[in-house]
Amino acid sequence: MIDCDKAKGQLYEYLDGELTPRKIWEIFGHLTECRRCFSLFEFEYLLKQILRKWGSKYQVSRRFQNKIQMVLSGE
Numbered sequence: 001m002i003d004c005d006k007a008k009g010q011l012y013e014y015l016d017g018e019l020t021p022r023k024i025w026e027i028f029g030h031l032t033e034c035r036r037c038f039s040l041f042e043f044e045y046l047l048k049q050i051l052r053k054w055g056s057k058y059q060v061s062r063r064f065q066n067k068i069q070m071v072l073s074g075e
């Protein structure tokens, strides 16, 4: 079983689409056991989707993206 820090690190790779199915399985294994990481995952996943959607449609500004990045990297 992987711990929170590892799950969090792999989460970013997952969101970037750089994980192998085995690693994804590891993360989901952790998410089913850990509420904290689960809500983090939901939040980041939604945010990523929103950015992807808006980014191409409305040309999200650099400043806004930086702000999101700050929120994500903070605790």
Ligand SMILES: [Zn+2]
Pocket: 003, 004, 007, 030, 034, 035, 036, 037, 038
């Ligand atoms: Zn966790």
